[in-house]
Structures are given as structure tokens and as C-alpha cells.
Amino acid sequence: xxxxxxYLNVGAAMFLLIGMALLLGRLLSGPTLYDRILAVNSFGTKxxxxxxxxxxxxxxxxxxxxxxxxxxxxxIATIAVLKFFRYSALDVSMNYSSRGDLSKTVVGKAEMSGExx
Amino acid sequence: xxxSAFILVVVLATYWLMxxxxxxxxxxxxxxxxxxxxxxxxxxxxxxxxxxxxPYFHGKAAGYYxxxxxxxxxxxxxxxxxxxxxxxxxxxxxxxxPIKQSTDLGRVTFANSITLTPGTIAVVMGESNILVHALxxxxxxxxxxxxxxxxxxxxxxxxxxGRIEKGAS
Amino acid sequence: MDGGxxxxxxxxxxxxxxxxxxxxxxxxxVGVLRFPDFYTRMHAAGMTDTLGAELVxxxxxxxxxxxxxxxxxxxIAFLLFxxxxxxxxxxxxxxxxxxxxxxxxxxxxxxxxxxxxxxSEVKPKPKSKSKPKPRTKxxxx
Numbered sequence: 001x002x003x004x005x006x007y008l009n010v011g012a013a014m015f016l017l018i019g020m021a022l023l024l025g026r027l028l029s030g031p032t033l034y035d036r037i038l039a040v041n042s043f044g045t046k047x048x049x050x051x052x053x054x055x056x057x058x059x060x061x062x063x064x065x066x067x068x069x070x071x072x073x074x075x076i077a078t079i080a081v082l083k084f085f086r087y088s089a090l091d092v093s094m095n096y097s098s099r100g101d102l103s104k105t106v107v108g109k110a111e112m113s114g115e116x117x
Numbered sequence: 118x119x120x121s122a123f124i125l126v127v128v129l130a131t132y133w134l135m136x137x138x139x140x141x142x143x144x145x146x147x148x149x150x151x152x153x154x155x156x157x158x159x160x161x162x163x164x165x166x167x168x169x170x171x172p173y174f175h176g177k178a179a180g181y182y183x184x185x186x187x188x189x190x191x192x193x194x195x196x197x198x199x200x201x202x203x204x205x206x207x208x209x210x211x212x213x214x215p216i217k218q219s220t221d222l223g224r225v226t227f228a229n230s231i232t233l234t235p236g237t238i239a240v241v242m243g244e245s246n247i248l249v250h251a252l253x254x255x256x257x258x259x260x261x262x263x264x265x266x267x268x269x270x271x272x273x274x275x276x277x278x279g280r281i282e283k284g285a286s
Numbered sequence: 287m288d289g290g291x292x293x294x295x296x297x298x299x300x301x302x303x304x305x306x307x308x309x310x311x312x313x314x315x316v317g318v319l320r321f322p323d324f325y326t327r328m329h330a331a332g333m334t335d336t337l338g339a340e341l342v343x344x345x346x347x348x349x350x351x352x353x354x355x356x357x358x359x360x361x362i363a364f365l366l367f368x369x370x371x372x373x374x375x376x377x378x379x380x381x382x383x384x385x386x387x388x389x390x391x392x393x394x395x396x397x398x399x400x401x402x403x404x405x406s407e408v409k410p411k412p413k414s415k416s417k418p419k420p421r422t423k424x425x426x427x
Contacts, residue, residue, distance in 0.1 A: 004297055005297060008304060012345075015308040015312060016311060018312070019308075019315040023318060031324075032381070034377055034380065038377055041373055041374075041377065042314070045335050046311065046315075048339075048362065052343065052359060053346065056346060064355060064358045064362070068361060068362055068365070071365045071366055074369075074373075082380045086380060135358065189337060193310065193333055200314075205321075206392070208392045208393065209325060209326055209388060209390055229371050229375075232332065233332075233336055235333040235336065237329075238328055239378075240378050240379060240382050241382055250325050252326060
């Protein structure tokens, strides 16, 4: 039965790898920047899943710790990249006092829509 | 505030024990205690020990998320049908959904639920409504959103606090 | 002998959950490849992130039994459940702020289109991507 579980995990890991490989297509050919960011984010989620399956395959717990870290880093990296492309800087203080603030939105729009001619 | 601090300590202790896995090594327990105290002191100094420290710590949210999981499964079926059919019949729509929650937690719960459900994504959070992008036009039924909003508002109402005071200034 | 039955049950439940999760993950990936514009792709990616990931992790939890490993897997499932809609909302909000218009109205895939139909002929304007460096005039530092 151990053997059967092992084969099951290997099969799942291979399907996850196939999904990641397919996603590379969107990553390379995404028409816009946001398609690529979306592809990277989804790729990271699949990587987390693959790490979990893989650490069960090799029978060590260490991979799951790495997967926890990867899940957190994936989220933070997505937010950081988005913030960088919006403000072209990372040390911008967010204004917490006003929610649904649309004046800031206009700033981002003016900056980003300038580049697509 | 004492309640929030207590819940924070419990959650942090559970987290530490879950990740370290050692109940009997004195060094790890001492280091964990120091970390918990540091986090507690920092969050007290940042003045974030309010009702939002432990948002879902009453049982209602569990029921809400169980309901939401069923909704997610149902919505997944329709999205997956569109993905796998050769001629996908989709009709992307944007709509504005009124939002009635006044607290930050209620607004976040509602918008998060909309985004979690496949087929609908909260695009922009305004002051009184959310811009929602939906994959099918039949998914933008106002009654469904109202139902979800009511349930989200029920899920965040705290019986011990009476109501959750407005968060973060 | 009931130990064997229990293991069999564990294997069957785990296999079902893993198969379902992998199916959702693959279908979400195909959706990301096939859908015609960015906003609709986001829906497919969200499908992967919610049900696919949760089902795969649930299958692994069933395999691991009650141990520290399954607790950590449950923690990962919880973190993904919290962060993935937030990240999706951030990406969509950023695209909306940047002025990316969603494609509206009815859409049918062009005939003879099988799986990798990624040509975006409906796209209003194919942006000339690559290095969307914003102007540095509003340097907020």
C-alpha cells in the first residue's frame, strides 16, 4: 500500500508539472504585463502544491516548511511587483485614512497609461 | 483589548508549537515565549490590539465559510464547463454591487468572498459599492450578491463585542 | 486485517481528492491559456487557486494522517485560502487602474479552436508590452 501511495503521489506531481509547463506559455506570450504577473502568481501556487507532494514523495518534512515560506513569499512578491510598477518605487507610504481613495487611482492611471501610446 | 491580547497569545503559541513540533525541549520553549512576548509588545506599541486582531474567533465564520465552500464548488462547475467546451459561451460583464457593511472587516469579508467565488472578481472597492467583473452575465444577479452580503455581515458580527468598532482610524 | 481496510480507505479517499484537485489545476491552466482577455483569465486562475489547491492539500492531509505534517499542510491550505483572493484582487485592481479595458458582451471561441487557442483577435489594442516602465515624473520618495 505504501507503494501505491507512492505511485499516486508521483502521478499527481507529474500532472502538476505539466500544468506548470503549460502555464509557461501564458507567461511567455502574455499580451500585457498583468497577464505575466497572473501567470507568475499561478505558477507560484502550483509550485507550493508541487513542493508539498514532493516532500511526501521523498518522505521528508523539510519540503513542507519550504512550501509555507514559498506561499508567503509568492503573495508578497506579487504585491511588491505590482506596487513597483504602479509607483516605480517600493517605499511609498500607503494612506490608511481614506479607503476607496480614488485620487490615488488617478495617479496610477496617468502614469501607466502614458506608456502604451 | 485584553481579550484580543489573550487570543493573540494563544494563536501565536499554537503557531510556534505547530511549526517547531517540540513540546519538551526547554530551549525551544523559552525562545518561543520570548518571541511571543516581543510580538505582543510590538503590536501593543503599534496600537493594533483591537477587535480586528482576532476577527473570526467566534464560531459563526466557520458556518459562513462552509456555505461559501459549497458556493465555490457550484461556481467552479460552470466555469469549468466554459473552459472545457470547444466553443466557450462566456459573456463577460461588469456590474456595481452595493455594499452595506460599515466596518472594514465586513467589507473585506464580502469582497473576499466575491473574489473567492470563481466567475466573479471584485475589481475596485469604492466607498459604497464594488465594481465586480463576472464571467457570465447570469452571475450578476443582484439578489445573489445581496444574499452573500447579508451572510457576510452576519458572519463578522461579534456576539461578545456587540459590534465591531470601526477599524484603524 | 482491518488495518488493511483502513489503509485501502485512506488510499481511495486520497486518490479521489488528489485526482479532483489535479483536474481542477489542469483545467484552470487550460483556462488561463484559452480565455480571450485578461479579466476572464483571472477567473480561470482563481479556480486553480481555490478548489484545486484545497483539494490537493486535503488529499495530502488524508495521506499524512494525524501528524505534524498534516498540521503544516492545513496551515498552507489556510494561507493559500487567505492570500490568493487578495493577490487576485490586487492584480485585477492594478490592471484596472492602468486602464486595461475588459472585453464585454458575448464571446464564442472561433470554430475549429482546440485547446491552445490563445490568439487574441478580439483584443482592442494589443499592447506593445515589454518593459512597461512608468514615467519617472511622479517619483514619490
